[in-house]
Amino acid sequence: MIEKLDPESLARPNIRALLPYSSARDEFTGDEGVFLDANENPFGQRNRYPDPHQRLLKKALSERKRIPVENIFIGNGSDEVIDLIYRIFCEPQRDRVIICPPTYGMYEVSANINNVEVVQVPLTERFDLDIDKILSYPAQCIFVCSPNNPTGNRLHNAERLLAEFRGIVTVDEAYIDFSAGNSFLEKLTDYPNLIVMQTFSKAWGLAGARVGVAYANAAIIALMDKTKPPYNVSAPNQAEALKALSDPLEFERQVSVILDQRALLEKELKDLPAVRRVHPSDANFLLVEVTEANAMYQYLVDKKVIVRNRSAVVRNCLRITVGTPEENRMLLDELRNYG
Ligand SMILES: Cc1ncc(COP(=O)(O)O)c(C=O)c1O
Incomplete structure (x- = not known):
């Protein structure tokens, strides 16, 4: 049995030590009062900053997915989550990520933006993961996509990857709602180094709203929360996602x-x-x-x-x-x- 990873120990030292920005909405969290704390314009409809912790949306998602709130992160689309994973776990110019083409292009673009070396381990002829080859490369992170874009299939051998890869494993489930297969969400408690990404852009019909979700160990979610821009998901976008969830x-x-x-x-x-x-x-x-x-x-x-x-x-x-x-x-x- 391979020893379980402590995800916090995989994060960059500067991120572990980071003191996050404390916003006005962090310091006072009530709904009622005279709000003179955030330099907002007192007039208008969208004059207030959004909830930086997306509490209502996380509560609704938590109920639907039966996952505790402390295991949920909301991003400005999954693309923000991908970028955050690099910024938290990969030291620019030193660390590596494994990507398994053909797959979603942003894993590589975001690595390039963050100056993280990309190791490509192509999918097999049957579009499955080449696990032995993947495990032969030391790397901090791997992104896999199931069902995969553009091939459309679910990956059948990712569980071995979860058990044996010694870094952060992100399983992108943007298309999971169109699949009869099980989600990797049920593996979260077994693998502290697993991040499952889902999104409101596909089956929920909200690509225009930019709402992506990451589910992971509470330590990973805490790292994401302190690294993201404070108001990363706008109030209208949070409201759109909540509205969609209210009409299953x-x-x-x-x-x-x-x-x-x-x-x-x-x-x-x-x-x-x-x-x-x-x-x-x-x-x-x-x-x-x-x-x-x-x-x-x-x-x-x-x-x-x-x-x-x-x-x-x-x-x-x-x-x-x-x-x-x-x-x-x-x-x-x-x-x-x-x-
Ligand atoms: C596999 C995959 N992940 C993520 C995304 C983007 O998701 P979002 O709109 O939440 O940024 C896409 C978009 O096409 C995708 O194909």
């Missing part, structure tokens, strides 16, 4: 339409002569191998149907997001006239 039936309705449409798209695409393969998907998109991706991409752009050309990362592949039934019909109609 609408959430389920939308997810169910998207899943039905994914099945229909998969079936119809497979019948097209220019489609070689539709990869199975646990997400709200399909990775589709076609005879000539660049040509098909340009054809669709000319028809004002925009998909993502991923042929630079997976040969001859387009990534197609599942849209509304009408949008999907338009895509299929155009493709039936192709070539």
Whole structure:
């Protein structure tokens, strides 16, 4: 049995020693009174700073996910969470991160911004993790994505990674609500070095609001809380996320339409002569191998149907997001006239 990691000991010394900014809203937390403490304009609708600790949103998430509030961090999108992980755990110009392409591009961009060396360990041919190779590189962090963007599959062998990797393991579950598989949230208590990222940008329909979530050991959440900008999630964005959480039936309705449409798209695409393969998907998109991706991409752009050309990362592949039934019909109609 490998000894459990103390996540605090993995953080950069300057972050461990950091005294966080204490905002006016930290020092007095009541709702009522004459507020002359934050140099706000006393007039207007959005004149007050938001709750820096997003208490109402965390409480609602805690109830839905059955995870204690001290294990929840809210970011300005998952992209802020990714950046924070580097800033907390990776010393610029010294430390390394492992990334498993093809995968979400921000893990690498954010590493480059933070001057952290990227070690690429590509997914296997079946789009699974190459665990032995990963474990052969010492690194402070690894990002894995399940279901993975752009391949759409869940990773089946990440548990061994959790057990054996001696750094921070971030599992990005941006697309988990479209998958019938289990979330890594249930592993949080077993692995103190695990961070699970989720987001309001996909199944919750709030990409415009920028609300991302990290679930982790309380020590990791405390490090994130003291490193983030104090008011990182705006009041309207917190309110939008709370509103979405208050209507779980609408959430389920939308997810169910998207899943039905994914099945229909998969079936119809497979019948097209220019489609070689539709990869199975646990997400709200399909990775589709076609005879000539660049040509098909340009054809669709000319028809004002925009998909993502991923042929630079997976040969001859387009990534197609599942849209509304009408949008999907338009895509299929155009493709039936192709070539
Ligand atoms: C795997 C993955 N993670 C995170 C994100 C971004 O999430 P957010 O909008 O919360 O920053 C995306 C967006 O496409 C994604 O594909």
